[in-house]
Amino acid sequence: MSTQETPTDQTMPIMEHLRELRMRIVRSLLAVVVGTIVILAAYDPIKRFLTQPYRNLCSTNPDFNCDGSLFALGPLDGFSARMKVAAYGGLILALPIVLWQIWQFIVPALSKKEKKYAVPFISSSIVLFTAGGTLAYWTLDKALEFLITWSGSDVNQAYQITKYISLVTFMMLAFGVGFLSPVLLVFLQLANIVQPRTLIKQWRIAIMLIFVASAAITPSGDPFSLMALSGPLTILYLLSVLVGWLLVRRRVTTAS
Numbered sequence: 001m002s003t004q005e006t007p008t009d010q011t012m013p014i015m016e017h018l019r020e021l022r023m024r025i026v027r028s029l030l031a032v033v034v035g036t037i038v039i040l041a042a043y044d045p046i047k048r049f050l051t052q053p054y055r056n057l058c059s060t061n062p063d064f065n066c067d068g069s070l071f072a073l074g075p076l077d078g079f080s081a082r083m084k085v086a087a088y089g090g091l092i093l094a095l096p097i098v099l100w101q102i103w104q105f106i107v108p109a110l111s112k113k114e115k116k117y118a119v120p121f122i123s124s125s126i127v128l129f130t131a132g133g134t135l136a137y138w139t140l141d142k143a144l145e146f147l148i149t150w151s152g153s154d155v156n157q158a159y160q161i162t163k164y165i166s167l168v169t170f171m172m173l174a175f176g177v178g179f180l181s182p183v184l185l186v187f188l189q190l191a192n193i194v195q196p197r198t199l200i201k202q203w204r205i206a207i208m209l210i211f212v213a214s215a216a217i218t219p220s221g222d223p224f225s226l227m228a229l230s231g232p233l234t235i236l237y238l239l240s241v242l243v244g245w246l247l248v249r250r251r252v253t254t255a256s
Contacts, residue, residue, distance in 0.1 A: 024101040031097035036090030043082055046089065050168050053141040054159070057148075064148050066157035073160050081165045088169045092133070092176075099125055117190070125183050128236075132179030133172040139228045140168060146222040171225065174217040178233055182240035189244030196245035203241075207234055 039046060055068030072078045091098075099122045107118075148157055188194040199206065214230035 020105060024105045028094065028098045028101045031094035032090045034090070035093030036086045038093060039086040039089035040082070043085060046085060047081075050085070050165065053137070054144055054164070057141050057144055058157070061145070061148075064157055065155065066148070066159075070159055070161040070164055072162075077160065077162050081161045084162070084165050084169060088173060092129075095129060096122065096126055121183060121187065125180055128179040128183065129176040132175035132177070135179075135228060135232065136171040136175035136225075137168075139225050140171065142224040142228075143171070143222045146224055171218070175229055178214065178217060178229055179236065181233065182236040182243075185237070185240040186244045186247070189241075189248055196241055196248060199241045199244075203238070206237055210234055210237060 051068065051070065054066075058064060058066040058068040072081075100118075103118050103122060151157070185194070185199070189196055189199070210233045211226070211230045214226050214233065218225045218229060
C-alpha cells in the first residue's frame with residue numbers, strides 16, 4: 001500500500017511566515033552587500049577581465065578602427081560603471097547564500113525525502129549559473145565582432161564605459177539565469193505542478209519558446225549569441241525532463 005508523506009513541520013501562522021520571509025530577505029541582502037564590497041575592492045582586475053575580449057578583438061582586427069579603450073562621456077560614467085560591476089558581482093558572489101535562504105524558506109512545505117534534494121539543487125544551480133556566465137563571456141568577442149561589422153566600414157568604435165559594462169553584465173546574467181531553467185523544471189516536476197509526460201508531449205512548443213526567450217534576453221541581439229544560448233538550453237530542457245521523470249518514477253516506486 002502506498003503512503004503519502006506529509007511535511008514534518010507544523011503549519012506556520014501567516015505572521016510567522018512573514019517574519020521568516022523578512023529574516024531570509026535580510027540575510028540575502030547582507031550577503032549581497034558583503035559581495036559588493038569584495039567586488040569594489042577588486043574592481044580594476046575585474047574591469048580588465050571584462051574588457052579583455054574587446055581589447056583582443058581590436059588588436060587582432062585593425063580594420064575595426066578601435067584600440068580597446070573605453071570612454072567616460074560624463075563625470076558620473078566611471079562611478080556608474082563601477083557600481084554596476086559591484087552590484088552584479090556582489091549578487092553573483094552571494095548566489096549560494098541567496099539560494100540557501102530561498103530553500104530554507106520553502107523547506108517547511110516539503111517532506112523529509114524532498115528535503116534531501118537541497119544540496120543537489122543548490123550545487124547544480126551554482127554550476128549551471130557559472131556555466132551560463134562563462135559561455136556568455138566566451139561568446140562576447142563574436143557578438144562584438146558581429147555588431148562592429150554591421151556598423152559599416154570607416155566607423156570608429158568608441159565605446160562608452162557604462163554602455164559596454166551594461167552589455168557585458170546583462171549578457172552574463174541573461175545566460176546564467178537562462179541556464180537555471182532546468183533546475184526550475186525539475187523542481188516543478190517533483191512538486192507535481194508539471195508532469196514529465198506533458199513536457200515530453202510539448203517539446204516542439206518548448207523549443208520554440210526557448211528560441212524566442214533567448215532572442216528576448218540576449219542584449220546584443222546577434223545570431224551567434226542567440227544560437228550559443230538557445231542550443232544549450234534545448235539540450236538542458238531535454239535533460240531536465242529526463243532527470244525529472246527518473247526522480248518522479250523513483251519516488252513512486254519507493255512509495256509503492
